[in-house]
Amino acid sequence: MTSAEVTRRRAMGAGLGALAGALAGCSGASGPVLRLRLATGPEGGPYNAFGQALAQAVAASGHRIEIVPVSTAASVNNLRKLDDGSVELALAMADAAVDAVLGREPFPRPTPVTALARVYVNYTHLVVAADGPVRSVKELAGRPVAAGAAGSGVQVVTERVLRAAGLSGAPASTPAPAPAADERPLGLAASVSALREGSVDALFWSGGVPTPALAALARELPLRFLPLDDYVGPLRERYAPVYTAVTLPAGVYGLTEPVGTIGVGNYLMARADVPQDAVRDLLRVVFDRWRDLLREVTAGARLEPRFAISTGEVPLHPGAVAHYRSVYG
Template sequence: MGAGLGAVGVALAGCSGGSGPVRRLRLATGPEGGPYNAFGKALAQAVAASVSRLEIVPVSTSASVNNLRKLDDGSVELALAMADAAEDAVLGRESFTRPAAVTALARVYVNYTHLLVPADGPVRSVRDLAGRPVAAGATGSGVQVVAGRVLRSAGLSDGPAATREQQLGLAASAAALREGAVDAVFWSGGVPTPALSDLARELPLRFLPLDDHVGALRQSHGPVYTAVTLPAGVYGLAEPVGTIGVGNYLLARDDVPQGATRELLRVVFERWSDLLREVTAGARLEPRFAISTGQVPLHPGAVTYYRSVYG
């Protein structure tokens, strides 16, 4: 492993301009079968199909918080993460004991927070989760961050009303709901998320509205949270359901060469429809959207790219 990481370092250090060795960048994604993993693989394929001197190497992880730690410790050069976790990393709060070496390349799409329960069950609101077992995202995931904040906002994180949070990834969460091992599942991802579409065909689901919690989350954690809507038709929904939106950032260490970040962004903007096809339906990637990265500073190479292309 040490020799392999050393080879990556040599490739990074020895490449300049449009010639020379291929520059390999490791990208922390998410678990196999998840949207980050799908985006990472699609990005690696898009870069390989271009004339770029880059090679993207997707690395499977438990997602956002884990990715940010890997980015900070230098075990990857690129990462995907939810905006709330990324701001925590930059500011050195919550899961991070100090500010992390993290910069943004683009805000690429919005995650929709899903809170789903069996349609024929007793849970009809967040308050009804008091004392119940809830799948609240895998350890080190962004789902875990937003789920914990929603439950705190609802007064369900401690005391006699506290839910019994279980740290499960998406596949395990779906299986636990199907088997009755949990009464609810939190998930944050694109719409529709294929695994939840599959689950909805097996088990009638109710999606609980969360938009009433947006104001409290914004007050406590800033404008990374927005009100969005799960549209009618997805997952068999007869009516839209208001929920919480959180941006997803493509991130880089600040020591990644500017030429590499500019070349990567060129591919991202040329192939964005391919990158988002398996992640979230109907999304578009636009510069005014992409540069909205809040407290997370843009990488200098990203700043140069946006100025050169869009003025």
């Protein structure tokens, strides 16, 4: 058992008596509506879709909470907004969240943020034109690559894969690295357009399956999805066990066989000063309405408590601890 797991179990088991008094006045009480700003992602992207769906579900729930989605560049940007207090809630990829908590680049110091739940898993897509010159990660050397928008979690995982392959401008993992890939900071819509037009030779994306923009591209342009599962081990060893081996299934995007790739969890996060009763009300909505929340984000996903509490180095908010303990024991 890791030290993080020990800490989590102690947190789940300790202090619940004190929490009970603080949480006694819950959602049914009268009073002002608590307005919580939720940092999501670019308009049209999966984080934005999740945020809009959550805002609607909370509004229909009767709880005295209002969720206000805020469009952003996504994970890294969202964690910075949590830290500076411009939002109270955020969505973020697990690797970026761990970096924030540990004060690891691109964060200059440890960031006091908490997790409410791991809500679903992103699948890393490395997409090239089927008739193009690229057949493997190594063949991205010196080539233009859409690497994710600045401040996004996509950019984090792209940089790490390229570094592991010796193709990054950062210190390489091989003694004689190939020329670095030409990383272009493009969001999903711009990445799709660039690949279609041929101004990049590949695009990286991290999202649910299928991602609608990529499914639409696959209907108009023959694509190849390159395997990335060989990089799971190096990424886990160097950064954190947030990286897992997952598979793009046959049938999605017109694939005739599965493609192994890298999975990264997505966390619903909060500032530690968000009231605990509000967190408990919010999590009730998340678990009651998870099918609606995930419908436009990732097909076939389920949200289960044992999955939701698996946030590794990122501590759970005390209100989340109390919720899981009271509902699931």
